[in-house]
Amino acid sequence: MDKQEEILKAALKLFVEFGxxxxxxxxxxxxxxxANGTLFHYYKTKNDLILALxxxxxTRLTEHIDSKAxxxxxxxxxxxxxxxxxxxxxxxxxxxxxFMQQFRxxxxxxLIPHExxxxxxxxxxxxxxxxxxxxxxxxxxxxxxxLINSHIYGIDQYLSSTxxxxxxxxxxxxxxxxxxxxxxx
Amino acid sequence: MDKQEEILKAALKLFVEFGxxxxxxxxxxxxxxxANGTLFHYYKTKNDLILALxxxxxTRLTEHIDSKAxxxxxxxxxxxxxxxxxxxxxxxxxxxxxFMQQFRxxxxxxLIPHExxxxxxxxxxxxxxxxxxxxxxxxxxxxxxxLINSHIYGIDQYLSSTxxxxxxxxxxxxxxxxxxxxxxx
DNA sequence: ACCTTTGTAGACTGATCAGTCAGTTTATAA
DNA sequence: TTATAAACTGACTGATCAGTCTACAAAGGT
Numbered sequence: 001m002d003k004q005e006e007i008l009k010a011a012l013k014l015f016v017e018f019g020x021x022x023x024x025x026x027x028x029x030x031x032x033x034x035a036n037g038t039l040f041h042y043y044k045t046k047n048d049l050i051l052a053l054x055x056x057x058x059t060r061l062t063e064h065i066d067s068k069a070x071x072x073x074x075x076x077x078x079x080x081x082x083x084x085x086x087x088x089x090x091x092x093x094x095x096x097x098x099f100m101q102q103f104r105x106x107x108x109x110x111l112i113p114h115e116x117x118x119x120x121x122x123x124x125x126x127x128x129x130x131x132x133x134x135x136x137x138x139x140x141x142x143x144x145x146x147l148i149n150s151h152i153y154g155i156d157q158y159l160s161s162t163x164x165x166x167x168x169x170x171x172x173x174x175x176x177x178x179x180x181x182x183x184x185x
Numbered sequence: 186m187d188k189q190e191e192i193l194k195a196a197l198k199l200f201v202e203f204g205x206x207x208x209x210x211x212x213x214x215x216x217x218x219x220a221n222g223t224l225f226h227y228y229k230t231k232n233d234l235i236l237a238l239x240x241x242x243x244t245r246l247t248e249h250i251d252s253k254a255x256x257x258x259x260x261x262x263x264x265x266x267x268x269x270x271x272x273x274x275x276x277x278x279x280x281x282x283x284f285m286q287q288f289r290x291x292x293x294x295x296l297i298p299h300e301x302x303x304x305x306x307x308x309x310x311x312x313x314x315x316x317x318x319x320x321x322x323x324x325x326x327x328x329x330x331x332l333i334n335s336h337i338y339g340i341d342q343y344l345s346s347t348x349x350x351x352x353x354x355x356x357x358x359x360x361x362x363x364x365x366x367x368x369x370x
Numbered sequence: 371a372c373c374t375t376t377g378t379a380g381a382c383t384g385a386t387c388a389g390t391c392a393g394t395t396t397a398t399a400a
Numbered sequence: 401t402t403a404t405a406a407a408c409t410g411a412c413t414g415a416t417c418a419g420t421c422t423a424c425a426a427a428g429g430t
Contacts, residue, residue, distance in 0.1 A: 003408085019292050021206025024387060035409040040389060042407095098290070105287045107204050143343050143357075147364075150339025151332070158331040172328075179332075183368050188378085209417060220379040225419060227377095 004042050006032040008053050016095050020050055020106060051111060054103050057096045064089050075130050076181060082123060083152065083177045090156045091169065097156060121145055136184050144184050151180050189227045191217040193238050201280050205235055205291060236296060239288050242281045249274050260315050261366060267308060268337065268362045275341045276354065282341060306330055321369055329369050336365050 010031035014023040025046050029039045043049040068085045069078065090097040103109060109117075127144050130136035136144060155176045159169060195216035199208040210231050214224045228234040253270045254263065275282040288294060294302075312329050315321035321329060340361045344354060 017292065019204075019206060021204060022292060025389080026387075036388095037390080037410065038408055041409095044389090046388065102290045105283070105290060107202065107207060140347075142347065146339045146343040146346075147336070150335040150342065153338070154331045154335025157335065158328050161331075162325075162327065179368055183364055210419085211417075221418095222380065222420085223378055226379095229419090231418065 003032070003034050003038060007034065007039055007042060008056055011049055011053055012095055012099055016098055016102070020108070050108055057099060061089055075126060075135050078126060080177050083180065084173055086152055087155055087173050091159055094160060147184060148180065188217070188219050188223060192219065192224055192227060193241055196234055196238055197280055197284055201283055205293065235293055242284060246274055260311060260320050263311060265362050268365065269358055271337055272340055272358050276344055279345060332369060333365065
């Protein structure tokens, strides 16, 4: 495997376990099986590495969601797809999802341009449309967005803290979506 | 003011801004206006300081909630009180609330005995009772608890990201509770 | 008055860290 | 072949860190 990928993989594992500053670059290099200097060959600073990891994970999540989405769906179906695929990804890539949460309450989040964060929420557009069409409740789009996001985190947390079979997990995710939909529609 | 309190206050401010490991004890001491050694007089290690800060904040939040709660309320009123008072506190003590979120996705959370974390959720008992009495939906108590918690975080995030007048904020919190109640009852 | 405990200070230390550097190996292409 | 660049190495460094130590001051008890 690519050494650059190994570095990201090792960084993810150690950051999740020991935190950003609690993980020395020397340990990352060792875990990745590369020399100290190699890490700095690919990432000028530790900061760069952290940001690159964030971008990498976010890109992968976005690609997963996009790959499963089909155009011309009704708003509800589109939302459901987004919801379910995000949660499935969160369970398949638990470390990655956990990292995102760590990152979001860390000082590093300030290094990401605010627009970039909102772009993740291209669902925003759909929310605006849904409100206009009276499919969604007449509440501020930002507010609905917060509700949706936190709902997803809540389900993820519950799934991660229990050990459900795949089928039960799947059912819970679907039921959770209906609960969410009742809440916002 | 007590130097010990000054140290906690300074630690909170700097941890929120720079993260746990991103904040040296020397800077905490300087911000608190005490000597380096004084900090270690009150807290044997930096770890102890972090844990003490967590305990302090959690105690203050719990006391706030308890002080506003009255016995013999119906389940809905009790829940509403918990919900509203938590959110009011989160807006009055933003740094403290943010710190709790940082702490919860940090490696330090592992140092808190699991039972201690659940005790925060003494609401659990009420949830169990509510399910039995068919006031709440027949779902796992842990699941409902996750939904309630994440809902609170979602509202907090929205409130923190906008600048509503006190009265509008108050109304939004109350409306949000009704949305939550419809979701779980 | 004397002693003990507690609080406070800040210079100091050994360890650790992010990042550098001088040089070696590997890959690519002329 | 040879030339050139890119990948890679690990010893090294200056800075910084958590925590220690010695000293002194204040408080309180007898």
